[in-house]
Structures are given as C-alpha cells and as structure tokens.
Amino acid sequence: MGRLDFKRGRFTVGAETRSIEKGLRGYQSVAGDSVDYYRFHHELSVEDPVYDEGTGVGRVFHGPFSVPVLHVVHLQGDDRAGGTQGFYTNDTLAVTAGWRQMARVGLTRTDVRTNAYLRDRIVYDEKVFRIERMTALGQIRRADLILQIEGTQLKADELVDDAQFAPYAIDPNALGS
Secondary structure: OOOOOOOOOOOOHHHHHHHHHHHHHHHHHHHHHEEEEEEEOOOOOOEOOOOEOOOOOOOOOOEEEEEEEEEEEEEEOOOEEEEHHOOOOOOEEEEEEEEEHHOOOOOOOOHOOOHHHHHHHEEEEOOEEEEEEEEEEEEEOOOEEEEEEEEEEEHHHHHOOOHHHHHHHHOOOHHHO
16 A cells, blocks of 8 residues: 655555556456457448438447456346337446556547447447446546446347448347247
8 A cells, every 4th residue: 555645665656556457467367257349430430420320331340359357247138018119128238347458459548538439339248239338446546447338238120230240130039039
C-alpha cells in the first residue's frame, strides 16, 4: 500500500498499479475466460442514414480479437410472453476485464467516455452480443484498472446486414430444433 503522506517510499502509485495488473494477469491465467471482441470499422461500413441498417457491404468490424478476461457471466433469457410480439428471449452478458487487455484491442479511455464502443460486438458461447455499457470498476488516480462490459444478445434477424456474423445468423428455431 502506498504512503498517504508526501514522503516517497518504495510503494509508489506506479508500483502499486503494476502489482495490481500483475495480480489480475495471474488470476486470469488460472481462473479467467476469454471472449472474441470486434471493433466497429467506421470507414469501411456502409449504413442507411435513416434506419441505421447496413447497406451494400454493410457493417464491417476489425477482429475477432481474442481477449483474456477475468470473468464472464452469461445469463440466458427466459421465455416471457411479449404481448403481441409472442415469445422472445434475449441473453445478457457481463464481462469483467483488465483495462490493459481491452487497450490491446484498441479501446481507449476516450472510447469509454464518449460511448464510442456502442457499435462494437462480443462473441461468447456461439452468440453475438451488442455492447450496451462499460463501467470502470477500479481506478487509481483516474486510471482505469478493471472494466465491466455489459451486453445483450443480437438475434438472427438483427445480424443479416453484418456479413462477418453470417454464421451466427442462422435461427436454430427455424431448423426445427
């Protein structure tokens, strides 16, 4: 633990941060998981200006980047009557990751502050998830150490304009299973 006064010692903020990151990497290598992360490519994507749907080549993503993470919680959606919509289930995903791991896929603090990650995708358990929220869970002097990433599943009908996710756009219910 660093000193709380102005004297300098062996335990500086930098040393503490490196120690925490080393501990996170150690935990991840023993008990962690991994996700496939896709960054939205603004320059190559072509979208309808009104409906936000892919046209032409559609939406294009960098990746996949296999990202080692600390923990993943995949909650399967429950069958609820959706009123006039019928039954519709939606899975949710919560990923806890070290900041340095996410920075390796190009995620910056500016992306998190400005919500630029909202078009990114995560694939986990053979399902595609749209990222809805990122929260810094741990900081030292405003430097993020741990991120919580929350997402919701994209269904087959939502993936038809994304050529990279065509293998996931097959609706298992339509196959009679």
